[in-house]
Amino acid sequence: MAINLHIPARHAIHPVSGIEIGTAEAGIRKANRRDLTLIKLTEGTAVAGVFTRNRFRAAPVQVCESHLAGTQGIRALIINTGNANAGTGEPGMLAAQTTCKALAAQLSIQPNQVLPFSTGVILEPLPVARIVAALPAVIADAQTDHWFEAAHSIMTTDTQPKIHSRQIELGGTLVTLTGVSKGAGMIRPNMATMLGFLATDAGLAPALLETAIRQIADQSFNRITVDGDTSTNDSFIIMASGRSGVHIESADDPRYPMLFEALTDAARDLAQKIVRDAEGATKFMTIQIEEAVNSEEALKVAYSIAHSPLVKTAFYASDPNLGRILCAIGYAGIDDLDVSRLQLWLGDVRVAVNGGRDPDYLEADGQRIMAEPEILIRVALARGTTSETVYTCDFSHEYVSINADYRS
């Protein structure tokens, strides 16, 4: 069902020097599936993260933020599926800390050098003993070439693994970027229930990586939405091992723009893959708002369209019932919007102008574009010069089925 989701062949996934990955079966929710993933980092790896702004931030998210704020370098990430460890109060915090402690003891590092991640059902106690029992297996499995396995072991309602891998030349040195993500529902990152892990063997000064990850998230994971439900567990992590020999200390380094661009491309691809595999999705929609006064109002309009169940079901039906888009623009909350000045395009076809339907618009043109699996919706607000782009999907029977059945 995924829409144009490219899965690289196993041999096209480049290992990242200094970063090893193990997976194991912990039996957290279901038996016979790999539900535990370890990412082991070489000493000196710079790590930065952005996390959900949901007030019910899961226990592991709180632990991650605290450990990232510490001075000791992060040496391991431990990720479980099947249970989000969110809405679990103090026992949830203890469970996340117990996992860190047990892993740290076995890797001879400190507990605050471990970042824990959980994804799955909310409001249920984490079976932490099962995770601890599976730690020896996940450690024994750790290899640099296990990204493909990691992309599978972090999946929940995902139907496809999400992997991005590429190499670029930076000042004569070959640098690798490889990352994985997961997520298909409860997706409106602000951070989405998404997890994204992106690694490079380029080195980046921690302060620079900290700045970069926020800018990168705002062009990737923070620009996708499936259902508007900002999860309790969203996390996006960049790890820079430095093993390629490339070390970038400041944004003034001439190699930085190219690395930043490559990291952004990788993050955008990993984020878009979540939308391409969104629960029940049949269409991938890019919503581009132009001529806004500022980002905030552009995003208001974009998300108003992206979250409208009526817009999403019309796209599911491939029905150019485009008045629903105007309606969503109208209730986006821009009080002084002059609807007589805005323009709406579907792909290259102008649909609305002067507050009404374009006289040249033909329903047949709308229908042609609606039949495509990838659709561009473009709105020009005639108010300013700011643009923003958001990626979303349609709303299908399948979405309802998946989410009505998720726990069973």
Place this chain on the structure above:
Amino acid sequence: MAINLHIPARHAIHPVSGIEIGTAEAGIRKANRRDLTLIKLTEGTAVAGVFTRNRFRAAPVQVCESHLAGTQGIRALIINTGNANAGTGEPGMLAAQTTCKALAAQLSIQPNQVLPFSTGVILEPLPVARIVAALPAVIADAQTDHWFEAAHSIMTTDTQPKIHSRQIELGGTLVTLTGVSKGAGMIRPNMATMLGFLATDAGLAPALLETAIRQIADQSFNRITVDGDTSTNDSFIIMASGRSGVHIESADDPRYPMLFEALTDAARDLAQKIVRDAEGATKFMTIQIEEAVNSEEALKVAYSIAHSPLVKTAFYASDPNLGRILCAIGYAGIDDLDVSRLQLWLGDVRVAVNGGRDPDYLEADGQRIMAEPEILIRVALARGTTSETVYTCDFSHEYVSINADYRS
């Protein structure tokens, strides 16, 4: 499919003296259905309205606002289904005005004494000639006892007519209140694609009615949501003919509180009926937020729950996957919310406390309540003393089917 939607028997619907209703077939979108409704008002009837805040306000909404601002009394309402006359630009305004002029000429009143209403597809030209051609028939049909027919002729995707009728004694005089509403999708009134028309033979000073309708809307039509899509055409109108002999000039009149309460009850019932008949709905959910600092934050939390596709699909499945409610509370946008202090109840069962699951909560209790057709979700925020209540429904396969097929 409607949930506990009471339709009064024809003989239990009280005519309102001074108010006549006609219906006719204009063939606006489909043949062989009554799609045109006239409400004729006796001279001196006080009329007030509240309308959508969508920036793409439909042409008829703009005309209504302008005519209500005038000094001449409103004498007729003309309502068509099948086409919303929204997103229609200047030609749409002309079409609405043409309808008013043609009706005014035939009733020997002025065009600005007519209020036009449209509901149906957006972004398509209104076939105004068909409406004008049907005016003689709709005028000839006008009778005081045609409320039942009006409740049917204003329906679009509604499966059931929505009528409220009652009589109360005010200072020894019998006063009647009768109203109709329509709407099933694109419902988040702020005003919902809803229309509501409530009539009484009590008399109310116009300024008092103007104040009252805003307070009444905020306790009824502005507290329901189906899909969060605030329509371009929402309108709620109260008409007070004064024919009962009761005339209320100020809020100090001892009879006013009882009339206000009766009007509010009537409006709330008409609004709730829209949710009970919402597209594909199988559950009626009351979301009550308590202990908020103010109305704004209570409503933020209420709508965040009410609009979450994940919450709505869980209710559809009768699955107490209640972590989804915590998640929606968490992303409602209250930055300083202390989740460790809030409490969540499903009916009379406390589900969450101290930031996690209530230790006494049993899944069986959650399941028992989820199986009911009417469910109360109650959240205490532990921040203040303000409460707000919002009414909504679940999200089903049927909703997707209806909205994927709506235009065909």
